Amino acid sequence: MSRVGARALRAMARASAARRGDASASTRTFASASSSDLRLWPSVRRLCDEHGLDPRALAPGSGPRGALVYADVLLKIGAVDAAALERVGLRAPKPIPDVKPTTLLEDYAHGKAKAQTHEDEATSKMRRVVASRLAESKARSPHAYASADVDLSAIAALRKRVLDAHGVKVSVNDCVMYAVGRALREVPEMNAGWDEAAGGATASESVDVCVAVATDDGLITPIVTRADEKTLREIGADVKALAHKAREGTLKPHEFMGGSFSVSNLGMFGVDAFSAILNPPQGGILAVGAGKERVVLVDGQPSTTQTMTATVSVDRRVADEADAARWLDAFAAQFRRTESWAV
Template sequence: MATQASIAIPSVKDETAQALELLGIARGRYDLVPLDGVRKVVAKRLTEAARDIPHFPLVVHLAAQPLLDARAAYDPQEAGKVSVNDLLIAAVARALVAVPEVNASFTEHGLVRHHHADVAVAVAIPGGLITPIVREAETKSVRQIAIEVRDLADRAKRKRLKPDEYNGGSFCVSNLGMFGVSSFGSILNPPHGAILSVGAVEERVVAIDGAPGVAKMMTVTLTCDHRVIDGATGARWLQALAAAVADASSLS
């Protein structure tokens, strides 16, 4: 009979290696990066959201030239340089005011109708993703939004955000256009009732006055929590967004 001293007790490292071998991942063929707090929380929340929230996507193609023209009107040398994404956030806020049914969250206590457009912005950080929030975006100028987004993103990457700067919000915008992604769909991030995925501005062949022409276009995908938003409501919101984008020069 073996004594306690002679029994080989696998280390945590050995147990992990054995567990990975059951997945077909052989020893010596990988490096294991431990999950930090942010990655664990993000993984848990998004797994639950993808599994438990009934959701559906709505896709539209928008003419991007009004956004480009509106951005060009700002002096790039001034503080708070305005981006297309900043203008989109302002347009999103306007659309949320126009169609308030989308500016809502599902809870077990009932549907929460938010008084303000608290727009979260997806920011990639080392070890995961975080969504700092532009509070009351409908009350702010595009330049104010630009300054705030830049500050939030900078502090997010340095892990200097306060919890109330990334917890909550009523809606989210995720933009991968700067990476050349044409279109994509995002996983909902509760308590947001919807998330807008923004693709790249691209030159595409479209019909212009009944004839083929080239225009700068972008594809956006609205992922909706079906417990909060039905298809017709989501479509009306996208119409409101398209109108705000077409009138981008009026986004103050």
């Protein structure tokens, strides 16, 4: 702010105070106490005191990082308008647009500008249980990770083939579950868990794959049993029925307790890639990102193809990085030979 502009603003403030008369002592005391938790220039705090304003009601201001400045207070009390500010060489505070935010930063600024509040809700029993189990898993299970980009170029044709032949729509997630089951059959080291009582890894007798389902109460993982033996349509039907039960809260204990491996898919939310926390006592979990068009080299020439990033988390006590890499290779290979899938 220029010296001329600052002097002009102070003159405007004095004129406004003279028109309004002296504020009462009680009002001044209230304003000072209310503004004590804000960082303000002394001149701004004094002006708020003189006019009985609570600075918190004016925040955020138009200064750097939302700081309250002299011009914000003058506009509030009606001592100046935007044109007057421009005449003395000052920029008027930017109005807060009443539009829907499109980014996290805009949402934060919008909420502060509208003085939005929130209420803490009680955490559901399911969320408390999940939080406790995953916190224990992260603390006690040594996580190792491996990632690979998986070619999805054949999936669209496969889904169309199933729809044309059987009138059934299968999702990309159904295809992921199918490929996971077959890959676990090929690399049985990943179809195992950690037995705390025995102090060692134990192989699972069947390939029972859990799929993470988001509900209003929290995340739950119903089980597609014997996923390596079922057709693509059977897996799709199982996932759909289990997800419906999960959201209705009608899953039976045997439908979500147990399992030998888990899948968490955030691709439908546009997430490119992420790492999932192990679901104990299981030894592995697959995190699936969104399918995206990516540029690849084909015979030395650039081309585009649909791929997704798959990240497997393993319990290092159950399997090592080499096992995870072999499993990922088997998983990706399933998508290159979809013509042999049992649909």
